[in-house]
Amino acid sequence: SQTIHQWPATLVQPVGSPLSLECTVEGTSNPNLYWYRQAAGRGLQLLFYSVGIGQISSEVPQNLSASRPQDRQFILSSKKLLLSDSGFYLCAWRGLAGVVNEQFFGPGTRLTVL
Amino acid sequence: KQEVTQIPAALSVPEGENLVLNCSFTDSAIYNLQWFRQDPGKGLTSLLLIQSSQREQTSGRLNASLDKSSGRSTLYIAASQPGDSATYLCAVSPGANNLFFGTGTRLTVIP
Numbered sequence: 274s275q276t277i278h279q280w281p282a283t284l285v286q287p288v289g290s291p292l293s294l295e296c297t298v299e300g301t302s303n304p305n306l307y308w309y310r311q312a313a314g315r316g317l318q319l320l321f322y323s324v325g326i327g328q329i330s331s332e333v334p335q336n337l338s339a340s341r342p343q344d345r346q347f348i349l350s351s352k353k354l355l356l357s358d359s360g361f362y363l364c365a366w367r368g369l370a371g372v373v374n375e376q377f378f379g380p381g382t383r384l385t386v387l
Numbered sequence: 388k389q390e391v392t393q394i395p396a397a398l399s400v401p402e403g404e405n406l407v408l409n410c411s412f413t414d415s416a417i418y419n420l421q422w423f424r425q426d427p428g429k430g431l432t433s434l435l436l437i438q439s440s441q442r443e444q445t446s447g448r449l450n451a452s453l454d455k456s457s458g459r460s461t462l463y464i465a466a467s468q469p470g471d472s473a474t475y476l477c478a479v480s481p482g483a484n485n486l487f488f489g490t491g492t493r494l495t496v497i498p
């Protein structure tokens with residue numbers, strides 16, 4: 274069966290510091306991978322998605338970037354964090370077979386920028 | 388742009404009641420609609436997915452319906468239990484990758 278991991282689970286960072294959040298998927302090959310952010314009182318917003326190694330699509334302009342160095346690894350980064358980057362970050366995957374765009378989510382990372 | 392609304396934002400019911408959660412969306416051109424459950428501080432658990440050609444899906448005590456033409460979906464929970472307490476999110480998919488989420492309904496089932 275497929276599993277998705279995210280780390281760290283919780284992170285507190287000062288404004289202006291760098292960020293690296295990691296997501297890995299097991300039990301599937303060539304998945305589509307996604308980064309979402311859930312800000313307080315708001316719905317989930319898609320930040321980035323990737324259909325393959327080195328292929329990144331950005332949905333919204335922002336202070337963050339994403340990379341996919343390996344088939345089942347997706348990284349969310351920032352060079353300098355802003356207060357507005359605080360939120361709950363969720364990684365998700367979708368297989369290419371089966372139901373169109375049924376996404377499965379990881380446990381999330383709670384980021385607090387102070 | 389697709390907008391997804393969930394009403395009510397919060398709901399409290401006594402254990403054993405049947406209940407309905409509502410989801411509406413503005414653009415009926417969707418591929419599918421997915422219902423999720425989110426426990427506090429946790430990730431999302433997929434409950435049901437309805438493809439655009441379907442009208443409903445069932446899993447155990449859960450039944451989700453879809454009326455694409457009117458832009459509505461409902462999640463019916465039968466015989467609610469305290470363990471059903473969580474936030475329920477609906478999300479619509481306009482294509483291969485994006486999901487547009489509602490802000491959720493926070494359900495509390497009182498023992």
